[in-house]
Amino acid sequence: xxxxxxxxxxxxxxxxxxxxxxxxxxxxxxxxxxxxxxxxxxxxxxxxxxxxxxxxxxxxxxxxxxxxxxxxxxxxxxxxxxxxxxxxxxxxxxxxxxxxxxxxxxxxxxxxxxxxxxxxxxxxxxxxxxxxxxxxxxxxxxxxxxxxxxxxxxxxxxxxxxxxxxxxxxxxxxxxxxxxxxxxxxxxxxxxxxxxxxxxxxxxxxxxxxxxxxxxxxxxxxxxxxxxxxxxxxxxxxxxxxxxxxxxxxxxxxxxxxxxxxxxxxxxxxxxxxxxxxxxxxxxxxxxxxxxxxxxxxxxxxxxxxxxxxxxxxxxxxxxxxxxxxxxxxxxxxxxxxxxxxxxxxxxxxxxxxxxxxxxxxxxxxxxxxxxxxxxxxxxxxxxxxxxxxxxxxxxxxxxxxxxxxxxxxxxxxxxxxxx
Numbered sequence: 001x002x003x004x005x006x007x008x009x010x011x012x013x014x015x016x017x018x019x020x021x022x023x024x025x026x027x028x029x030x031x032x033x034x035x036x037x038x039x040x041x042x043x044x045x046x047x048x049x050x051x052x053x054x055x056x057x058x059x060x061x062x063x064x065x066x067x068x069x070x071x072x073x074x075x076x077x078x079x080x081x082x083x084x085x086x087x088x089x090x091x092x093x094x095x096x097x098x099x100x101x102x103x104x105x106x107x108x109x110x111x112x113x114x115x116x117x118x119x120x121x122x123x124x125x126x127x128x129x130x131x132x133x134x135x136x137x138x139x140x141x142x143x144x145x146x147x148x149x150x151x152x153x154x155x156x157x158x159x160x161x162x163x164x165x166x167x168x169x170x171x172x173x174x175x176x177x178x179x180x181x182x183x184x185x186x187x188x189x190x191x192x193x194x195x196x197x198x199x200x201x202x203x204x205x206x207x208x209x210x211x212x213x214x215x216x217x218x219x220x221x222x223x224x225x226x227x228x229x230x231x232x233x234x235x236x237x238x239x240x241x242x243x244x245x246x247x248x249x250x251x252x253x254x255x256x257x258x259x260x261x262x263x264x265x266x267x268x269x270x271x272x273x274x275x276x277x278x279x280x281x282x283x284x285x286x287x288x289x290x291x292x293x294x295x296x297x298x299x300x301x302x303x304x305x306x307x308x309x310x311x312x313x314x315x316x317x318x319x320x321x322x323x324x325x326x327x328x329x330x331x332x333x334x335x336x337x338x339x340x341x342x343x344x345x346x347x348x349x350x351x352x353x354x355x356x357x358x359x360x361x362x363x364x365x366x367x368x369x370x371x372x373x374x375x376x377x378x379x380x381x382x383x384x385x386x387x388x389x390x391x392x393x394x395x396x397x398x399x400x401x402x403x404x405x406x407x408x409x410x411x412x413x414x415x416x417x418x419x420x
Contacts (some may be wrong), residue, residue, distance in 0.1 A: 001396060004121040006140075008132025009041040010026035010049050013286055014230045017128045017152050018049040019314045020203050023127075024392070026056035027385045033393075036354045038124075040064055040108060040117070040132035048288040062402040063108050063115060097223070098131070098163060105131035112139035120146055122400050127152055128175075129167040138338040141173040146399045150178040150201060152312050154332055155191040156374050158234060171195055175399045180312040181333030182417055199395055200417040203312055204388035205379070208321040223362040224255045225327075228287075228315040231262035236306030236329065239351050241268055243274040243306075246355035247362070248291075253362065254362050256304075259284040259296055297322040301368060302361050305329065308348045320379040325371030327357045336417075337382070342375035381416060391415040 007255045010018050021037065028035040036059040043050045043062070045103050053060050088370065099228060116124065116139055124140040125148045126133050133149070141148045149171060156164050178201035179185040185200050225244075229235045240256060247254045257416035258281070265283070272281040287293050297303070303319035303326050317337070319326060324345030328334045335345060344360070346353040361368050381387065391414045 001123070001393075001400065002119075002121045003028060003396060004036055004038050004116070004119065004124050006038045006124055006126045006136045007040075007128055008130050008136070009039055010043045010047050012044070012047045012049055013288070014262070015049070016229075016311070016314045018340060020128055020150075020152060022049050022052050022056075023204055023206070025053060027206075027334065027389055028392075029056050029058050030360075030385075031389055031393075035289050036061065036394070038062070038136070039106060039115075040112070041135065052289070061115070064104075065111050072230075101131040102134070102166060103414075105135045109135050109139055112136055113143050116143040116145055118131065123148060123396050125150065129155075130163055131166070133244060134170050137170040137173055139229075146175040147173060148176045148178060148395065148399055149174045150180075151184070151188055151192075152180060152203075154184065154187050154309060157309045168194065176395060179333075179396065181336035183336050184311060184320065184333045200413070200415075201392060201395060202383055202388055202417060203314060203317060204383050204385050205314065205317045205321050206290060207384060208290070208297065208318065222253055223253060223301045224257050224299065225302045225304050225358060226257045226259070226294075226296065226319070226324075227304050227306075228259040228284075228296060228318075229313065231258070231260045231265045231268060233264060234308045235262075236308060236348065237264055237268055239306045239349060239354060240304055241271050241277070241281070242351045243352050243354035244272075244280060244359060245277050246351065247358045248277050248280055250359060251362055254358060255280045255282065257282045257284055257300060257324045259287055259297070261286050293318055294322060297324060300324055302327060302358070304354075305334070306346070306348065306354055306360070307331055307334075310334055317379065317383045320375040320383065323372040323376040325361060325368050326377055327354065337378070339374070339378055341371065342378050343371055387415055391418055394418075 005021055006023055012018060025035055025037055039052060039062040041062060041064045085227050112135055127150050128137050137147050137149060162176040171192060176199055177188060178199050179188045180202055184201060185198055188198055227237060227240055231237050244256045272278045274363045284296060287296055297319050303324045305313055305316050305328040307329050312333040316326055316328060326338050327346040328338060328345060330345045331348055338345060344357040346357050394414055
């Protein structure tokens with residue numbers, strides 16, 4: 001089967017969508033499928049996700065010229081400066097930017113269609129709702145190639161981003177729309193009623209265990225909570241620091257190790273000083289390779305994801321693969337991920353609740369161990385390549401054969417979340 005994974009551009013250096021794209025491509029290549037990646041806009045040569053695609057022998061092509069990519073990059077930097085200087089201008093700038101991005105992407109429709117007609121893939125798998133993805137879906141449909149669109153979050157979230165207005169117009173052209181978990185498929189049913197067919201296709205992560213599948217034990221005199229994501233408001237890093245300060249008032253052996261980068265990184269550094277917990281905080285930086293991710297996760301006792309909006313975060317899956325108990329917000333597909341025994345759920349933005357969960361796990365090593373084992377088991381059952389790949393290939397075959405798969409597909413024999 002010839003598969004093309006499509007995305008408008010690589011978002012790097014920290015992008016859950018890019019991570020999903022690269023992992024899918026690498027695992028499909030490893031399984032012996034004919035897979036390639038098509039981008040609307042050129043990637044940076046040093047981009048970590050592009051480098052990982054090359055390491056996996058996955059071909060990468062792009063449609064637009066270098067000039068278009070450079071112009072869009074300059075536009076994004078200008079918009080970011082305007083946001084910082086004039087916060088009230090965000091809605092206006094976003095509306096105008098969306099018009100420009102749509103016009104630029106539409107200008108490449110013909111090139112995109114010609115590329116797909118020349119390559120003749122069996123199926124095109126598109127991720128991330130934006131102007132480039134809109135054009136890619138339309139071009140694939142007009143080239144008579146079946147299209148799967150995968151929603152990697154919650155439709156129309158965050159509410160202030162209005163790109164869904166145009167994007168939903170092409171969803172009826174898709175043979176299938178995939179969501180990341182059972183809760184998220186219900187969000188798609190509710191908010192994307194024009195979709196012809198819906199299915200669950202989870203993210204996956206390679207196995208990070210050291211062979212026996214058990215997380216390394218750390219002494220109780222230092223309990224480290226970790227965070228790995230973009231350091232942006234919607235991911236809740238400031239809430240984590242506030243909770244750290246509250247927890248440290250009752251127990252002094254609690255520490256936070258934070259990985260990633262983003263607009264709030266310097267605010268975090270200032271806040272830990274203001275709260276007098278700088279000695280309990282460590283900024284790890286950005287990890288760019290799976291081995292670095294594993295080393296970071298194995299340095300932790302508990303992983304924390306206090307987001308305000310999410311799909312099913314890659315970093316949570318990576319922590320579960322390393323046997324780490326999870327504390328996370330009750331948003332998006334996170335409750336599906338953790339279940340009843342792999343961690344603790346807290347309301348988004350509730351700092352006192354988050355601090356209480358941290359204290360509960362810091363004080364109980366048996367609970368941490370029990371939840372870590374459950375997390376590792378849920379990773380194996382839901383997010384390992386061994387269980388996700390058969391489901392992915394079944395969805396591809398079903399779409400290619402017009403919904404009549406000759407395989408087991410559409411039931412729990414493939415995956416606990418499998419459904420049509």
